Amino acid sequence: MSGNGLTEIRWHGRGGQGAKTAALLLADVAFKNDYYVQGFPEYGPERMGAPITAYNRISRREIHVHSNIYHPDYVAVVDEGLLDTVDVTAGLSEDGAIIINTAKTPDEIRPKLGGYKGKVFTIDAKKVSVECLGKNFPNSPMLSAVVKVSDIMPFDEFLAEMENSYAHKFSSKPEVIEGNMNALKMAYEEVKE
Amino acid sequence: MARKDRLSGNEAVAEALRQINPDVMAAFPITPSTEIPQYFSKYVAQGKVDSEFIPVESEHSAMSAVIGSQAAGARSVTATSSAGMALMWEELYLAASNRLPCCLTLVNRALSGPININCDHSDSMGARDAGWIQIYAENNQEVYDNLCMAYPIAEHKDVQLPIMICQDGFITSHAVENIILNEDEEVKNFVGEYNPEHCLLDPECPTAVGPYSVTNYYFEAKRAQAEALKNAKQVTLDVAKEYAKITGREYGLFEEYMMEDAEYAVVIIGSAAGTTKEAVDRLRKEGVKAGLIKIRLFRPFPGEEIAEALKNVKAVALMDRTESYNDCCGPLGAEVSTALYRANAKALAVNYVYGLGGRDVKVSDMVNIYNELQKIAEEGKVEEFYRYYGVRS
Numbered sequence: 379m380s381g382n383g384l385t386e387i388r389w390h391g392r393g394g395q396g397a398k399t400a401a402l403l404l405a406d407v408a409f410k411n412d413y414y415v416q417g418f419p420e421y422g423p424e425r426m427g428a429p430i431t432a433y434n435r436i437s438r439r440e441i442h443v444h445s446n447i448y449h450p451d452y453v454a455v456v457d458e459g460l461l462d463t464v465d466v467t468a469g470l471s472e473d474g475a476i477i478i479n480t481a482k483t484p485d486e487i488r489p490k491l492g493g494y495k496g497k498v499f500t501i502d503a504k505k506v507s508v509e510c511l512g513k514n515f516p517n518s519p520m521l522s523a524v525v526k527v528s529d530i531m532p533f534d535e536f537l538a539e540m541e542n543s544y545a546h547k548f549s550s551k552p553e554v555i556e557g558n559m560n561a562l563k564m565a566y567e568e569v570k571e
Numbered sequence: 572m573a574r575k576d577r578l579s580g581n582e583a584v585a586e587a588l589r590q591i592n593p594d595v596m597a598a599f600p601i602t603p604s605t606e607i608p609q610y611f612s613k614y615v616a617q618g619k620v621d622s623e624f625i626p627v628e629s630e631h632s633a634m635s636a637v638i639g640s641q642a643a644g645a646r647s648v649t650a651t652s653s654a655g656m657a658l659m660w661e662e663l664y665l666a667a668s669n670r671l672p673c674c675l676t677l678v679n680r681a682l683s684g685p686i687n688i689n690c691d692h693s694d695s696m697g698a699r700d701a702g703w704i705q706i707y708a709e710n711n712q713e714v715y716d717n718l719c720m721a722y723p724i725a726e727h728k729d730v731q732l733p734i735m736i737c738q739d740g741f742i743t744s745h746a747v748e749n750i751i752l753n754e755d756e757e758v759k760n761f762v763g764e765y766n767p768e769h770c771l772l773d774p775e776c777p778t779a780v781g782p783y784s785v786t787n788y789y790f791e792a793k794r795a796q797a798e799a800l801k802n803a804k805q806v807t808l809d810v811a812k813e814y815a816k817i818t819g820r821e822y823g824l825f826e827e828y829m830m831e832d833a834e835y836a837v838v839i840i841g842s843a844a845g846t847t848k849e850a851v852d853r854l855r856k857e858g859v860k861a862g863l864i865k866i867r868l869f870r871p872f873p874g875e876e877i878a879e880a881l882k883n884v885k886a887v888a889l890m891d892r893t894e895s896y897n898d899c900c901g902p903l904g905a906e907v908s909t910a911l912y913r914a915n916a917k918a919l920a921v922n923y924v925y926g927l928g929g930r931d932v933k934v935s936d937m938v939n940i941y942n943e944l945q946k947i948a949e950e951g952k953v954e955e956f957y958r959y960y961g962v963r964s
Contacts, residue, residue, distance in 0.1 A: 418746035
């Protein structure tokens with residue numbers, strides 16, 4: 379969190395991967411931890427697979443700004459293929475960090491980051507998701523990694539709020555709650571710096 | 572007891588509508604307002620409201636159905652954006668001239684072409700002379716509060732006019748932010764029952780709605796309509812005062828931010844006002860006397876009050892999120908310039924077109940505008956009154 383009590387996060391993903399949902403979920407849990415929040419997507423001619431951007435502002439003070447985020451503290455990349463086509467580190471604070479969904483290590487992925495000098499974290503969200511949920515839903519593991527790296531809130535409080543949201547969201551299929559919770563916990567352990 | 576929540580602008584509108592529980596909603600979906608009828612029709616299906624939901628086949632029909640039901644004596648609402656509003660064009664005038672206090676929750680979106688789904692104010696600004704009351708919001712809290720106040724303003728016996736509650740497409744409609752909600756009972760009591768003086772379903776007092784008006788009467792009808800819109804200004808203030816009693820949130824005709832000793836002012840509408848506040852805060856730290864006026868009520872236009880608020884500034888930027896295609900000024904530029912001229916104001920004014928089709932407005936953009944105002948004040952003249960900000964040459 380920067381000096382003025384504001385954390386700004388930019389999400390890069392592809393339409394259908396849940397980057398927008400992850401941003402909205404993060405806003406949700408931060409709200410429940412008494413933060414002022416914003417969670418919003420940047421809309422264009424959206425379609426499955428097209429690059430999309432979503433944003434979070436999380437602050438202890440009321441938020442008035444309604445622009446996109448150009449100087450984020452953290453960047454989350456849900457699809458590593460975007461590293462070849464999107465300037466994901468544009469404006470990213472060197473005191474902040476980038477979190478990338480990939481099977482590679484931070485050292486292996488850093489050459490693709492255009493000389494970014496800040497911290498690089500990787501998480502194999504696909505592996506975590508497939509192991510815990512049987513399918514590739516990268517957004518829950520990515521969310522967990524972002525919460526860990528940004529240290530926005532204590533992880534146990536994050537888990538407790540997520541369990542509440544899942545209980546609400548999956549009230550008609552409670553069997554998937556455990557898998558999602560496991561994905562959050564496993565992702566927390568699997569983040570590499 | 573107020574409830575703390577986090578909602579998008581569209582969710583906030585749907586929540587206010589659930590609490591208002593209007594008799595009829597007729598709507599046809601269009602981005603970015605689609606979620607409003609989507610959420611509301613769910614409330615209807617779940618029995619959370621008593622409303623009749625009419626899924627019409629076009630926006631022309633949506634506003635026609637709203638006019639019909641409102642004339643029958645039912646409190647009615649619709650939601651739309653951009654081309655949807657354009658298709659309502661004739662009906663907008665009918666709702667106003669027939670003095671039907673229905674409500675349109677508008678999510679501002681650019682009008683074609685080229686086709687674009689993002690925010691500017693070209694849709695509602697095009698309809699600024701249709702005879703509707705227009706109220707704009709900076710964020711989800713304001714659009715929620717404005718909607719809670721909409722019917723008490725529109726239905727007031729001195730007004731009886733339709734009301735447009737506007738918010739910025741995507742920028743607020745799809746952004747989740749903190750919000751404080753009223754209790755259902757508070758909204759229900761505040762809005763009250765709709766008891767029209769005249770309605771079609773009153774067998775004791777048969778009435779005609781929308782008959783032909785011969786030349787001998789038309790002008791008087793329009794003059795009476797203008798008087799009703801004029802009355803909406805005081806009623807908007809009175810309703811806001813009552814609303815503040817239950818919520819603690821105060822609203823005027825416009826918001827003044829750091830205007831008390833301001834030398835350089837921006838007059839702006841919608842979500843960019845919040846971004847401008849941040850620019851004002853930064854400039855104030857550097858000792859620049861920057862201030863902001865955020866328009867809430869655009870129709871009727873509070874010209875005298877705005878001229879009074881601007882009387883001590885050296886330079887002012889009038890920000891229009893629409894192009895008027897007149898090579899002269901935008902809608903806000905025209906209204907404020909007229910007001911300043913009438914008040915013999917000394918402020919040097921400049922009119923910017925900005926943010927069309929969702930072009931993002933950053934804090935640094937607004938700082939640039941204030942820097943330009945300082946330059947204008949220093950030079951003591953405005954070379955080019957009508958100009959553009961943020962467009963590539």
